[in-house]
Amino acid sequence: xxxxxxxxxxxxxxxxxxxxxxxxxxxxxxxxxxxxxxxxxxxxxxxxxxxxxxxxxxxxxxxxxxxxxxxxxxxxxxxxxxxxxxxxxxxxxxxxxxxxxxxxxxxxxxxxxxxxxxxxxxxxx
Numbered sequence: 001x002x003x004x005x006x007x008x009x010x011x012x013x014x015x016x017x018x019x020x021x022x023x024x025x026x027x028x029x030x031x032x033x034x035x036x037x038x039x040x041x042x043x044x045x046x047x048x049x050x051x052x053x054x055x056x057x058x059x060x061x062x063x064x065x066x067x068x069x070x071x072x073x074x075x076x077x078x079x080x081x082x083x084x085x086x087x088x089x090x091x092x093x094x095x096x097x098x099x100x101x102x103x104x105x106x107x108x109x110x111x112x113x114x115x116x117x118x119x120x121x122x123x124x125x
Contacts, residue, residue, distance in 0.1 A: 071077055082088075
């Protein structure tokens with residue numbers, strides 16, 4: 001007995017169409033994902049290029065500032081600026097030499113610390 005198409009279940013009739021639709025959606029989704037991925041790669045490449053240019057610019061500025069710093073620290077420049085400001089080396093009479101204090105160990109073994117004591121004032125009493 002031959003089967004009649006009208007008696008077949010709806011799932012059997014729409015099965016091939018549903019498979020074709022799923023296959024088309026998979027291909028379209030893959031294509032959209034591929035295009036999105038390529039655009040992201042392009043954008044990241046542009047960002048990398050901009051960052052490299054910025055790095056070169058900063059390296060150039062650093063080298064220029066380093067050169068300026070070495071010029072400002074040079075003895076010749078410092079002497080010239082001091083002379084322009086009217087500064088001169090100190091005369092021997094202008095130098096005051098202080099003796100270095102000597103350290104003597106404490107006589108009292110019981111005290112672990114030496115604290116400065118304030119002398120009582122007549123005004124504070």
